[in-house]
Amino acid sequence: MADINVTLEQIYEARERLRGIVKHTSLEHAEGFSQMAGCEVFLKLENMQKTGSFKIRGAYNKIATSEKELVRGVVAASAGNHAQGVAYASSKAGIQATIVMPEGAPITKVEATRSYGAKVVLAGQDYDQAFAEAQKIQRETGAVFVHAFNDPLVIAGQGTVGLELLEDLPDLDTVLVPIGGGGLISGLACAIKALKPEVRIIGVEASDAPCMLEACRLGHIHELKSAQTIADGIAVRKPGELTFEMARRYVDDIVTVDDEEIAWAIITILERSKLIVEGAGAVGIAALMHNKCRCEGKKVAVILSGGNIDVNVISIIIERGLVKAGRYLRMRTIVTDKPGSLQRLLSVLAASGANVISIVHDRIKPNVPLKQAEVDITLETRNHRHIEEIVELLQNEGYTLDFLK
Known part of the structure; x- marks a missing residue:
């Protein structure tokens, strides 16, 4: 068993050492997420930290x-x-x-x-x-x-996040913290539990990389066979000996969220709070959005631990998120290959209130019968109910539809 040689005094020393180097990042009240979760949600914006993370x-x-x-x-x-x-x-x-x-x-x-x-x-x-x-x-x-993560000085540095939380929100009830190797939650929890032990510390891991949860469940460190998740910042197969012991001492609970839930959290944070957050930074909000922890009526700080996400990944997540929200529809149908057929289809779509993003008309595909044409359409829609209305309208007009992923 590793000795826990990280102290509150070391965390205070780290804060002095970091003064003028790191930002005391904002703790912002999030009205939309508060209404969604039934608690007072505050976002700790470490995604706005120098180098883009804590x-x-x-x-x-x-x-x-x-x-x-x-x-x-x-x-x-x-x-x-x-x-x-x-x-x-x-x-x-x-x-x-x-x-x-x-x-x-x-x-x-x-x-x-x-x-x-x-x-x-x-x-x-x-x-x-x-x-x-x-x-x-x-x-x-x-x-x-x-x-x-598995170093007392590194953990003490991460613990300065906890000091800032209590300075900015002294009546804090709960903190949701991403867990990879465990450095952030170890330092943060050490600081907060020393100053206000009644605050609940809840760790959040990706369900495909739950190394700390598995270690706590088994009572010893266990290396996962793999750790594949869009939350690459917390894709760790085993925690450190020191962080494991600190998590067992200071952390009240650990929950997991899957990649779909993380992706949905990324796009929701972007849309509602106008913040770019990477997968690891979004897991706390994902846990709140999907009722992974009971926080009703509490003052809850969520650590947005980083914002270093690839633009290509964002574009994929946005597209998938729009599909999930019923705001994006791709489908295929067959029309007669004669003048006016495509215009008639577009007229039906216009009447439905859908916005055409793209359309591909192909009459020479080998599997398309002569005198017919295949049409692939991408639509912007309002919600799932709107999609149902569009599908019903097209089917009533005699169109056969295949839905594309």
């Missing part, structure tokens, strides 16, 4: 505290956000950083890490494989290893 707090605290040991530079493994934190902190300290990231890491996170002057090595299919490669490089070079 990770700069722990990385900078570690590097600033260890400066005399860093003559051979630092090495770290990261899915992306810790990479940027280490790279930024290293550039401030004037030392070389080597960051190992999974081969499938988001391009935006890779390029941002390089922009801070770090050397990026792409290795492995996930964080844990990248971690093994980083350890190999550390042994070969003698650089200082900056762990993403």
Whole structure:
């Protein structure tokens, strides 16, 4: 069993060390989410932090505290956000950083890490494989290893989020915190439980990467076979020994959300709060939206832990979210290949109130009978009820429909 050697005093020391380096990020009341969840919801905007996530707090605290040991530079493994934190902190300290990231890491996170002057090595299919490669490089070079979560100084840096929460909302009842390896929830919970032990700390994991939940359920650390989720920032197969012990001591509950729920949370945050949040940062809202925890009537802080999401991923999530909300419909039908047939179809759609986004008319496909044409249509719709009305209207007009994914 690992000794818990992170204290409130260390977290206060980290706050002084970070003063002028990191932002005291806003805690914003979210009216729409409050009405949806039946509680007072406050968003902790770590997606607006320098480097786009809370990770700069722990990385900078570690590097600033260890400066005399860093003559051979630092090495770290990261899915992306810790990479940027280490790279930024290293550039401030004037030392070389080597960051190992999974081969499938988001391009935006890779390029941002390089922009801070770090050397990026792409290795492995996930964080844990990248971690093994980083350890190999550390042994070969003698650089200082900056762990993403299982380090007292890193955890103390992340704990400054908890201090800020209590300063901004002293009567806080509950905090929803993303869990990957457990560094953020360990530090935050350590700070809050020391100052206000009645506050509930609820961790949220991706259902396809529930490493901390499994460890707590089993009573020991268990490595998952895989950790594949759109929430790449928390795609970790096993927690750290220190974070596991801290989670067992300080965390009240852990819940999970699946990728569909995370994607829906990302688009809802974007639409309602006008905030860009990555998958890991959206899991707390996903848990609230899908009733994974009982928070009625409480004052609830949700940590939006990061906003480093690839634009291509956003576009896919938006499209899927629109489909789920009944605001986007793709379908195929057959029309007679003669003048006026396509115009008649479009007239029916116009009468339905749907907006045509795109249309493809093809009369030469081998499987389309002569004198007929296949039409693929993408529509903007209002909701599921509107889609039902459009389908009924088209079928009444004699059209046979196939729905496309």
